[in-house]
Amino acid sequence: MTTQPRPKDQPASRLLPVLIAGALASVTSSPATAEIDAPEFDASIVGFDEPVPEVLTTTRLRQPKTRVPGSTTVIDGSMIRDLGIKNLYEVFRLVPGMTVNFVGSHQPVVTYHGTSHYEQRRMQVLVDGRTAHRATLSDMDWESMPVPLEMIERIEVARGPNSAAYGINAFLGTINIITRDPADTDGGEVYVSRGSRGYQRTFGAVGNSGDTLDWRVTMENRRFDGFDTKRDGTEFRDGHNLNFFTWDSRTDLGTEANLELRAGLVDGTNRQDGDKNGELWPVEHPDLELRDYYLQSRLNYHLSPDHFFHVQVAVENFRREQQYRIAAGNSAANCLKAGDALFDPGAGCFISADPLDDQPAIYTDLNGDYEDTRLELEVQDTLVLSEDLKLVSGAGFRKDTLRSETYFNGRVDNYQSRYFGNLEYSPVNWLTFNAGGNWERSSTTGESYFSPRVASNFIINDRQAVRFVYSEAVRTPDPFEQDPDYGYTLRNVTPDVHSTLEGYRVTMADINPDLSQTTLGEDLDEENIRSYEISYFGQFQISDALLHLEVRGFRDELRDMIGGVIQLQNWTLDNNLAADQQGFELEAALEYPATTLRASYAYLDQDTWYTGAPILDENGNVDTGAQRERADLLERMSVTHSGSLAVIRQLPWDVTVSSAFYWADQFMRLDEQFERIDARISKQFFGPSYSAELAFTLQHYLNRNPELGRDDNIDHHNQFFMEAALRF
Amino acid sequence: MTAIPHFAAQRRFAHGYALSLAALCALLFLIGFPAAGYGQPADTREVFVAGSGNDALDQYVIRLIEERVRETLVLRPLSDWHSPSSHNVPVIAIGPAAVTRAQNLDPPPPVLALLVKKSSVEDYPGRPGSQLSAVYQEVPLIRQALTGKAILPQATRIALLASTESSDLYQPLLGQLEAFGLEARIFVADTNDQLIPALNRALSYGDFLLAGPDDAIYNPRNIKHILLTAYRRNKILIGPNQIYVKAGALASSYPPMDTMADQASRHLEQFLATGHFPPSDYPIEYRVEVNEQVARSLNIPLPDPEQIASTINRMLEENAGEMSE
Known part of the structure; x- marks a missing residue:
């Protein structure tokens, strides 16, 4: 607001010309023209008290979907809770193109456009900007992620390669989990849920929002029994019992800066079935004991309303202890002592002349322990040069320390450094360009990579846009793929007659008689992807309803893909696969008064072929069947059709009902499809200083045949869950 | 001064x-x-x-x-x-x-x-x-409520944040909303400590947050918390006046x-x-101020302010028999 100086503040002589001019004007002007003497005034800022600050400034606002350089699915935390979703990984069934299934002992696998199976290597997953991937195997442990469902603000899934922004692991897509701000969780919250298959979740949170410090503490216990029975009808030992503790805070350091601190602990047991996990011949279930922690600090500094940066440091430690006892016959023990490969058909390590020699006679402990520590440093600067020009740039450094007697025979350090930037430019209001790139160096391969991404958004109006996106990305092999030193050390060997094997390290050479058929020790190169996207985003007001529609067409060329088997007795990893993926995805939401309908659908056509050295059969001919099997490894979770339908409706008396249908068509291995209908009814109570909710959820499995693992059986079509929540 | x-x-x-x-x-x-x-x-x-x-x-x-x-x-x-x-x-x-x-x-x-x-x-x-x-x-609260409805036609629930003392401000509104397919609930915050918990519960309930002329809640000290929290929850604030639209509220009706x-x-x-003034009165015409940047960022299609104002007037006219401002 501008205030004109008062006349008395000015020398009278300086007023003379003004007065003369004013007098002349008063003679010659009509009354109406006298209005021009009144000062300019912005009538929208009438206020008598202290000024109201502009809170939602340009740098605080998220990009509108019409200007986002690529298709992004955003799932709000409220939708997750309203649909009665019980586990974090199940959220991703709502994302077009994503499939969720299980391997091993109920280990959830989440993929976008398949290609992954046991190790979920090809997506970047971030929690509040912190990498959530484990370092050793570039894998995700969804069940032990320290993210309570109640604390999820939203999940953003950038579909398609986005290495330009997130680095070389953002190969097929990026999941960005954003938890609720500590300033938003002032007060207390308690949540309890019980349900079928031993599902138990107990959660509590308390927090406070003050003048300079906002903080929140959460504690959670998750228990679940996993699948019911294996194919032989015996109980499947695949549940978990995990405890979580998290701390989130933000301290204001003046008006320009604040400091975020986050910390978390995970502790508990992930039960593993001896038939599914554990090497050699377990006689105990090789349960995993978890001890994870993380510390994250982020300084946000606003240099001006149009310029801010953050500096983030995070340390994450993943520790897994897996100790179990195995048993073998005397014949196998003798093979080890003699240096004969256990699987050499001529050595008779398992089928000996005396059947008694094949009965369990030697007992020893094995361990699959490992501990990863990741140190991350990131600096990111955001500069809004004008309403039409925005530059985001930064640098990152990461050190992974991997300690495992079994997987690395000691310790491995791995380093990555990167520089990234993205320029967003809107020369006219109907067009936005984005050009970004990420230069990254990894000590795993000793090479540097550049991943570009360019996008043009043609904005038809504020409600519709057509995007054209081209991007390239790489995925470097993880340290275990590239530099394994894989072997199990025998400890506590009994009886004494086999004590010479005490401390003996069993490696692939002790098991596989034909190491030339393996690729252990061979260097791997990076995987490459080129991606083309045409997508459309539109919003339409239809009477009282608002329709959101997003359609994505894509063609992805995946080359030098790493495929093969990772086992102690066999190691066939190689850059020997290629795939073309094309298809389209649809995401639509229709918001009626008190009713929300949501639909997602994905069509994926994947063509995979073997590109490695010819695999020869015993006659020296190319074994096309074996080559096809290798290619099939890349298609186990690449389903042709998948999608979801959901409805949430508010009824009178604060009752909300919801239903969702999820399906994924024909997982390759068993040619089965996942189909489930969920239904939930909840009643909310609003008191003067509290809110409460009671809910009942039914999950109905339309198909109970396992889709991926033959042991993944659920005995009953219907699964039931009860919930109670209190916020105060 | x-x-x-x-x-x-x-x-x-x-x-x-x-x-x-x-x-x-x-x-x-x-x-x-x-x-x-x-x-x-x-x-x-x-x-x-x-x-x-x-x-x-x-x-x-x-x-x-x-x-x-x-x-x-x-x-x-x-x-x-x-x-x-x-x-x-x-x-x-x-x-x-x-x-x-x-x-x-x-x-x-x-x-x-x-x-x-x-x-x-x-x-x-x-x-x-x-x-x-x-x-x-100030603007009659029913008009402010309809400002939100005109922008979010799919909205049915309005969250109101008030102190025990100022909740009386909203009482007349509660009875007027049904005619427009709306309902509202007041969430009470009497102290600073209660503001954010009440706001969180209010945002969980309502399709949007409606602000009346209540200085105890909507003041320069609180507005940062309120706007940032609502924005993070993808919820919008309507009202209480043009100044708060500049701060980050999505819209407000206002008398020119x-x-x-x-x-x-x-x-x-x-x-x-x-020799006598007539009784006090509200203005007879209102316009709408909107924050286009916030609307775009939240992917909310925003009609022209004139169109919003005319939609409000039409809704009020259609229900003139059932209520008055």
Whole structure:
């Protein structure tokens, strides 16, 4: 607001010309023209008290979907809770193109456009900007992620390669989990849920929002029994019992800066079935004991309303202890002592002349322990040069320390450094360009990579846009793929007659008689992807309803893909696969008064072929069947059709009902499809200083045949869950 | 801050020494302003103006009123008020502090309050024999609620955040909403500690947050928390006025200043004719201020402000029989 100086503040002589001019004007002007003497005034800022600050400034606002350089699915935390979703990984069934299934002992696998199976290597997953991937195997442990469902603000899934922004692991897509701000969780919250298959979740949170410090503490216990029975009808030992503790805070350091601190602990047991996990011949279930922690600090500094940066440091430690006892016959023990490969058909390590020699006679402990520590440093600067020009740039450094007697025979350090930037430019209001790139160096391969991404958004109006996106990305092999030193050390060997094997390290050479058929020790190169996207985003007001529609067409060329088997007795990893993926995805939401309908659908056509050295059969001919099997490894979770339908409706008396249908068509291995209908009814109570909710959820499995693992059986079509929540 | 309006007449009287240096100018003024230098007819009557202390605002309001009453009234600063000669000369008070100053004069003059809230006028105890009328600045809450409905037609639930004391402000609204397919719930926060928990529960309930003229909740200290929390939850704030739209609220209806000036001039004319002000009233026309940046960022399709205003008027007209503003 501008205030004109008062006349008395000015020398009278300086007023003379003004007065003369004013007098002349008063003679010659009509009354109406006298209005021009009144000062300019912005009538929208009438206020008598202290000024109201502009809170939602340009740098605080998220990009509108019409200007986002690529298709992004955003799932709000409220939708997750309203649909009665019980586990974090199940959220991703709502994302077009994503499939969720299980391997091993109920280990959830989440993929976008398949290609992954046991190790979920090809997506970047971030929690509040912190990498959530484990370092050793570039894998995700969804069940032990320290993210309570109640604390999820939203999940953003950038579909398609986005290495330009997130680095070389953002190969097929990026999941960005954003938890609720500590300033938003002032007060207390308690949540309890019980349900079928031993599902138990107990959660509590308390927090406070003050003048300079906002903080929140959460504690959670998750228990679940996993699948019911294996194919032989015996109980499947695949549940978990995990405890979580998290701390989130933000301290204001003046008006320009604040400091975020986050910390978390995970502790508990992930039960593993001896038939599914554990090497050699377990006689105990090789349960995993978890001890994870993380510390994250982020300084946000606003240099001006149009310029801010953050500096983030995070340390994450993943520790897994897996100790179990195995048993073998005397014949196998003798093979080890003699240096004969256990699987050499001529050595008779398992089928000996005396059947008694094949009965369990030697007992020893094995361990699959490992501990990863990741140190991350990131600096990111955001500069809004004008309403039409925005530059985001930064640098990152990461050190992974991997300690495992079994997987690395000691310790491995791995380093990555990167520089990234993205320029967003809107020369006219109907067009936005984005050009970004990420230069990254990894000590795993000793090479540097550049991943570009360019996008043009043609904005038809504020409600519709057509995007054209081209991007390239790489995925470097993880340290275990590239530099394994894989072997199990025998400890506590009994009886004494086999004590010479005490401390003996069993490696692939002790098991596989034909190491030339393996690729252990061979260097791997990076995987490459080129991606083309045409997508459309539109919003339409239809009477009282608002329709959101997003359609994505894509063609992805995946080359030098790493495929093969990772086992102690066999190691066939190689850059020997290629795939073309094309298809389209649809995401639509229709918001009626008190009713929300949501639909997602994905069509994926994947063509995979073997590109490695010819695999020869015993006659020296190319074994096309074996080559096809290798290619099939890349298609186990690449389903042709998948999608979801959901409805949430508010009824009178604060009752909300919801239903969702999820399906994924024909997982390759068993040619089965996942189909489930969920239904939930909840009643909310609003008191003067509290809110409460009671809910009942039914999950109905339309198909109970396992889709991926033959042991993944659920005995009953219907699964039931009860919930109670209190916020105060 | 001293609340003195600074308009042309005051400047001239306050600086007579300057005029003495410019006799020619004075002559020309007299030629141009036959009515004692005010540009008014000789039979005009006086009205005093108690300013808000915000110079630009005061001059703006005075200019708007002068344009409308130039033929019959001359506006003088309240510093010219002298008892008892100024007795029963009306005072235009701009803002609540000016109302207080005017009401404290002895004897109390008739006061026309502008840019004030209904609650602040109703709560004013007044003095025996005094007259206090107003053109309220705020928007009827049903109109603000419909501003949200016009922007989010799919909305059915409105969250209201209030203190125990100010929750009365929203009580009349609760009964008016059903006709428009809306319902609302008040979430009470009596202390700073209760603000964010109540806000979180309110945002979980409502499709949008509606702000009334409640300084206890919506003030410069709280608004940052409220706007950031709502934004993070993808929820919008409607109201309480244009200032908060600049801060980050999505929209607010507001009475245009020229409309309020029209009504103020009519109040003054009626006073001249009858010696009494008409009852206090809301403005008769409203416009809508929107924050396009926030709407775009939240992917909310935003109609033109004129279209929003006409949608609100249509909804009110269609349900005129069932309720009134």
